[in-house]
Amino acid sequence: MSLTQEKCLKMYTDMWRIRLFEEEANRQTNLGNVVGTLHMYCGEEAVAVGVCANLRDDDYVLGTHRSHGHCIAKGAESDKMMAELFGKATGTCKGKGGSMHVADFSLNMLGANGIVGAGIGPTTGTALASKIRGTDQVSVCFFGDGAAARGTFHEAIAMGSLWQLPVVYVCENNGYQQWVPRKNVAVVDSVADMAGSYSIPGVSVNGQDAIEVYEVIAEAVARARSGGGPSLIEARTYRFYGHSLGDEQQYRTEEEVEERKLNADPINILRDFMTERNWLSSADDDQVQQRAGDEITRAAKFAEESPWPEMGEVGTDVLFDAKEVA
Ligand SMILES: Cc1ncc(C[n+]2csc(CCOP(=O)(O)OP(=O)(O)O)c2C)c(N)n1
Ligand SMILES: [Mg+2]
Numbered sequence: 001m002s003l004t005q006e007k008c009l010k011m012y013t014d015m016w017r018i019r020l021f022e023e024e025a026n027r028q029t030n031l032g033n034v035v036g037t038l039h040m041y042c043g044e045e046a047v048a049v050g051v052c053a054n055l056r057d058d059d060y061v062l063g064t065h066r067s068h069g070h071c072i073a074k075g076a077e078s079d080k081m082m083a084e085l086f087g088k089a090t091g092t093c094k095g096k097g098g099s100m101h102v103a104d105f106s107l108n109m110l111g112a113n114g115i116v117g118a119g120i121g122p123t124t125g126t127a128l129a130s131k132i133r134g135t136d137q138v139s140v141c142f143f144g145d146g147a148a149a150r151g152t153f154h155e156a157i158a159m160g161s162l163w164q165l166p167v168v169y170v171c172e173n174n175g176y177q178q179w180v181p182r183k184n185v186a187v188v189d190s191v192a193d194m195a196g197s198y199s200i201p202g203v204s205v206n207g208q209d210a211i212e213v214y215e216v217i218a219e220a221v222a223r224a225r226s227g228g229g230p231s232l233i234e235a236r237t238y239r240f241y242g243h244s245l246g247d248e249q250q251y252r253t254e255e256e257v258e259e260r261k262l263n264a265d266p267i268n269i270l271r272d273f274m275t276e277r278n279w280l281s282s283a284d285d286d287q288v289q290q291r292a293g294d295e296i297t298r299a300a301k302f303a304e305e306s307p308w309p310e311m312g313e314v315g316t317d318v319l320f321d322a323k324e325v326a
Contacts, residue, residue, distance in 0.1 A: 003211065003214060003215070005274075005277075005279045007053055007214075008210075008211075008270065008273070008274050008279055008280075009274070009279070009280070009284075009288075010049075010053060011046075011049040011050065011053050011210045011214070011270060012210075012267070012270050012271065012274060012280065012288060013288050013291075013292065014045075014048075014049045014052075014072060014073050015045040015046065015049055015210070015266060015267050015270065016267065016288055016289055016292040017072055017078060017292045017295060017296070018041065018042075018045045018048065018049075018068060018069040018072045018073070019042055019045060019267065019292075020292050020293055020295075020296040021068060021072060021078050021081070021082070021296050021299070022038075022040050022041060022042050022068055022069075023042070024082070024296045024297075024299070024300050025038055025068065025082065025085055025099070026038060026040060026241075028082075028085070028086070028300060028303075029245060033086055033303070033304065034085045034086060034099070035085070035086065035087040035098055036098045036099060036100070037099070037100075037244045037245045037246075038085075038099050038244060038245055039064075039065050039066040039099070039100070039243065039244045040066070040239065040240070040241035040242075040244075041066050041067070041068050041069040041239070042239065042240045042241055043174075043208075043237065043238050043239045043240035043241075043260065043261070043264075043265070043266070044066070044069065044172060044174060044207065044237045044238070044239055044266075045069050045210075045266050045267070046207060046208055046209060046210035046213055046235075046237070046266035046269070046270065047069075047142070047170065047172050047207045047213055047235040047237055048069035048070045048072070048073035048142070049069075049073045049210055049213075050210040050211070050212070050213025050214040050217060050235075051073070051140060051142070051168075051170055051213060051217050052070070052073035052074050052075075053073075053210075053214055054214065054217045054218050054221045055074070055138065055140065055221065056137070056138075057075065057107065057108070058108055058135075058137050059108060059137050059138045059139065059140065059221075060108045060110060060123065060126040060127075060130075060137060060138070060139040060140065061074050061108065061109050061110065061139075061140050061141075061142070062110050062111060062113070062119035062120075062122055062123045062126075062139075062140075062141045062142070063102075063109075063111060063112040063113060063119060063142050064112060064113060064116075064119065064142055064143055064144055064147070064172070065100050065112060065113065065114050065116065066112075066144070066172075066239075067100075067102060067111075067112030067113075067142070068081065068099070068102070068112075070109070070112070070142050071092075071102045071103075071104065071109055071112065074104075074107050074108075074109040075104075075107045075109070076092060076102065076104045076107060076109060077092075078295055078296060078299040079298060079299040079302040079303065080092045080104075081102055081299070082296075082299040082300055082302065082303040083095065083302060083303040083306045084097055084098060084099075084102050085098060085099050085102075085303070086303040086304070086306070087308070087309075088303055088306035088307065088308060088309070089306060089307050089308060089309040089310070089313070090302070090303075090306040090307070091303075091306075092104050093317075094309055094313065094316075094317065095308070095309050096309070096317065096318060097111075097112075099112070100112050100113070100114040101113070101114065108137075110122065110126065116143075116144065116146055116147045116150065117143055117146075117147035117148075117150035117152045117153055118152065119141050119142070119143060120141050120143055120147065120150075120152050120153055120156040120157070120169065121152050121155070121156045123139045123140065123141035123156070123167055123169070124139075124141075124156040124157075124159050124160045124165060124167060126139040127139040127160060127165035127166050127167035127224075127230075128159075128163060128165055130165075130166055131163070131164075131165055131166060136166070136225050136226075137166065138166050138167070138168065138221050138224045138225050139165075139166065139167045139168075139224075140167070140168045140170060140221075141167070141168075141169050141170065142170050142172060143169070143170070143171055143172070144171070144172055144173070144174065144177065145171060145172070145173040145174065145175070145176075145177060145182050145186070145191055146177030146178065146180075146182075147171075148171055148173075148191045148194065149177075149185070149186070156169075157169060157198045157200070157230065157232065158198055160198075160200075160229075160230040161198040161199055161200045161229065161230055164227070164228075164229035164230075165224075165229065165230055166224040166225060166227070166229075166230075167224060167230045168217065168220045168221060168224055168230065168231050168233060169230060169231070169232045169233070170217070170233050170235060171191040171192075171232065171233070171234045171235065172207065172235055172237050173190075173191055173207070173234050173235065173236050173237065174237045174238055174239045175236075175238065176239070176243065176251065176252070178243050179243060179247070179249075179250070179251045180251070181251060181252075190204050190234055191204075191232070191234040192204040192232060192233070192234035194232065195231070195232040198230075198232070200229060200230050200231055200232055201220070201223070201231045201232070202231070202232045202233075202234070203216050203220075203231070203232075203233050203234070204233075204234040204236060205233060205234065205235050205236070206235075206236055207235030207236050207237030207238075207266075208236075208237060208238065208264040208265070208266045208269055209266070209269050209270075210266060210269070210270045211270070211273055213235055216233055217233060219231075220233055238260045238264060240257065240260070240261055271285065
């Protein structure tokens with residue numbers, strides 16, 4: 001898919017929607033309105049938007065424990081997502097999933113996942129299903145650098161390669177695995193280098209730059225869609241917040257975080273790209289931010305005013321017998 005002004009504006013807008021959604025979710029958590037913890041995606045937005053801007057509505061996406069951005073970029077509605085975080089009946093999963101399990105099957109966004117690396121196998125599965133059915137849908141899996149150390153990564157990618165499945169494996173390498181710097185535990189610096197072990201293309205990209213992500217993913221998606229098999233893309237990125245709530249971040253300095261915010265904010269990088277081409281005036285920019293802000297304010301109001309699930313709903317859509325908890 002070629003890069004157009006419209007495409008850039010969509011990615012830019014979605015980055016603001018993700019950023020403001022998360023900042024509001026963080027604020028609502030501090031107010032006690034969000035059930036459970038949050039894993040903030042701020043700083044990594046260019047990966048989600050650069051990938052999803054290449055996808056069709058019927059393509060499959062599986063996420064991670066840090067998936068608000070993946071869901072919004074795939075088209076999930078922010079009001080239903082916020083309601084999900086609040087545990088309300090109007091949430092994308094009727095309030096039963098929360099932040100770590102937001103899913104919207106109507107968009108083929110098959111879900112965030114609290115288990116590190118657990119989406120890689122199912123993505124290989126959806127890709128296998130598409131191949132057997134003869135559709136040209138592509139499956140994309142997001143996972144962290146920590147997940148690349150799990151057995152599921154090796155097993156699933158080996159199968160994806162063996163069967164030449166239409167899948168793009170996207171590793172968000174943010175340099176940390178919870179509180180552990182990747183350099184302390186990984187023997188291979190670049191996750192993309194691991195692609196050679198499975199005879200598939202591996203590319204490392206600057207994950208702060210939505211355009212770079214977009215272009216590399218465009219090629220990988222085209223290859224997958226035309227029967228050329230899987231790719232492994234490593235997006236080098238950085239999270240601006242701690243791993244999850246209450247993280248004192250003793251494993252990195254404040255200076256490091258401030259430097260990244262100053263020099264590697266994906267929103268600023270895309271804004272500069274568009275401004276240089278006269279694709280975004282400052283009035284357009286104000287409008288994008290205003291609209292995104294209004295949307296997120298409405299989403300929080302919607303979540304707050306939504307009803308709690310009925311007690312009778314406790315046993316539906318979940319894998320346990322409601323009688324056991326009655
Ligand atoms: C199988 C499994 N092991 C451990 C955990 C605890 N845990 C949650 S997030 C995380 C770190 C994941 O690091 P990475 O894959 O790099 O993702 P990031 O948090 O950096 O986005 C760990 C160890 C878990 N949820 N699941
Ligand atoms: Mg990580």
